[in-house]
Amino acid sequence: MSFDSYYNEMYLADGKVRSHYQPLADWIDATPNERIRQMRDAANMLFHRVGITFAVYGEDSGDERLIPFDMLPHIIPSREWEMLERGLKQRVRALNLYLHDVYHDQDILRAGKIPAERINGNKLFKQEMVGIDLPGGIYAQIAGIDLVRAGAGEYYVLEDNLRTPSGVSYMIENRKMMMRLVPDLFARQSIAPVEHYPDLLQDTLRASAPLQVENPVVVLLTPGQFNSAYFEHAFLAQQMGIELVEGADLFVADDTVYMRTTAGPQRVDVVYRRIDDDFLDPKAFRADSMLGVPGLVGAYRAGRVSLCNAIGTGVADDKSIYPFVPEMIRFYLGEEPLLNNVPTWQLRNREDLEYTLAHLDELVVKEVHGSGGYGMLIGPTSSEREREAYRLRILDSPESFISQPTLSLSTCPIFVDEGVAPRHIDLRPFVLSGKEVVMCPGGLTRVAMREGSLVVNSSQGGGTKDTWIVDK
């Protein structure tokens, strides 16, 4: 696949500006670099002061870091967005139906659409969830779906995040920052607002409450201050006006969850948890977890409290399940998928393995259970030695890997000291499933700040941009 012909979000092949970027292009032309640089510095200072920082695992030094923020927005015309929104909602509906199915009758396995051993032998399949009925049958109330654009501009779903997807606070804070820095740009174009996301989330969480509860008490469960996404946990709790709790603030008695308050115990009905399954309850999962609440899973199984997202959603966003999502859409909804999957080779299959090993220098190889951009091999930018080391890892356990073509991800201009320069981006919109499936127009655009880099993860030096859905 070629590396010199990326789809450029802003410019046409002949160098003309795409019409939805024209107001931005005019603004860039009319604004001296020096002035944009000052704005960027002001933005960084404000982010620091407000404390919009994140922690990076495995780094002892600077315990908090800013995610680099780029001033130039990623712009999507509203008619294009409408297509994406339909496709994303369709996908999440099917994923929720699939989750209900795998924890109940497993029709899709019996129909032979997904090999049964993918599910029942999967460590992300949680036996505790079998036969449990959830309010509304919804498992992933909050989904973050990563989209990329490649080739001539076609959209692809890169991955589904159905466990504890993060990043939505940056979507909102980036917008706030842009409105502060360049209010005039908002006057030139009609840009869809995103600030109501916490209200949508609040409605979604309340809709997930146990059926008999009328006025549910919702809390956000965080691993604590030292978690990389702590800022977001605190931000969302504040925006929704709910308590931000840590494991030690909750306890379970008679299958009922309570929080410890200055006026004694108070009952909790919905837990928006930002802790992984394995750490939720030392009685049910990892006994050494200091973050969780003993007895929480028991209360959950008894239907006395709701968890968002449900336990065991990993069995739907695992990379070994990803290739089957289009099939799920056909099976449960009887519709054709509106969004494409990236072609994926599953290394557990002999031919796929052979093909991959023969083309390691062209492909991206990922761990099935990995996330956050850790532990992947990007063939075209890897060295001979890296590929050899990776080959041994693959051969050791082929079923733990998938491979995909190295997509020529689209680029979007970022502001650098010399002016503007193209960098690769992806987009994570958030899909909320409560009484109905709803979305905020836009999402989090992540950008690989290093020239030529394809890795947009914030834990790997990626930055963010504001995302504008504009009316023409």
Add this chain to the structure above:
Amino acid sequence: MLSRTASNLYWMARYVERMENTARILDVTYRMSLVPKDARLADQEWYAPLNITGTLYPFSGRFDEVNSRGVLHFMTLDRDNPSSIVSCARAARENARAVRGHITAEMWEVINGTWLEIQKVTDVELTSNRLMSLFEWVKERSHLFRGVTVGTMLSDQAFHFNRLGTFMERADNTTRILDVKYHVLLPSIDDVGGAVDYYQWAAVLRSVSAFAAYRRVYRDVITPLRVAELLILRDDMPRSLHHCMRETYEMLRLISGGVRNEAVRLAGEAHAGLHFGRVDAIFAEGLHEYLTDFLRGNAALGDEVTRTFFSAGRQSLAA
């Protein structure tokens, strides 16, 4: 409200107040050190900040001698000293960060901004011509925090725990500042009531921003009895013990919502003692002894607040 949240709000406010008061204690010490005196007594003032914050022992374990340079560094920038200004700023920020959802964005920005700025301060700022402006800045940050709190925060329980922390800490610190004078020796017994004595009491007043108030209230020369009366018994003096305990009692009553508990009773008792107390009785007992007793009582009240509110939910459901 979550017990942990209440505790974080209370300690956040206490650490901001403590930060300010550490600056005030250093301020008064520095002013006293400028009063001309016998060369043999040079640097003896610098024992006072260590004595009254109970940090003489850790200090002497790490520094060879007690002098202005060492003490100023230790009380301002030393990260291993929990009552240094930088440590207070950090502790306030850590508590604030844990309860960001319960404080306003403006409050967070003040606390976070203070922490970011204080890290840039170096020993160069601790030299005489810049020292006062550093203390002024610390006090301003604390004033700003209180102003922003009162100006932006909903008057709910979170606010009351915040104010409770402010006034309990301030009572503690005003007591300690008054006690500085006890720890700073006069050159000789003949100097009692003399010029040096006068300047030292004036320094105490200035350090709690009460010099002008003193003039206004008494319209007379500065005497120890009146300084003590102003800073202990005057209800209208915002840093006096009386004022602090009135607020403390009021906050505890609001927090308890009519429920009787030991914390309210202790605060009420302390308030009554200050409300009906006489300054001659305090001097008959001995000012230093009175202040020592008060500190002990205030610490006991702090323990009771922790027991009643911050570990309340830890009792079992049946309790």
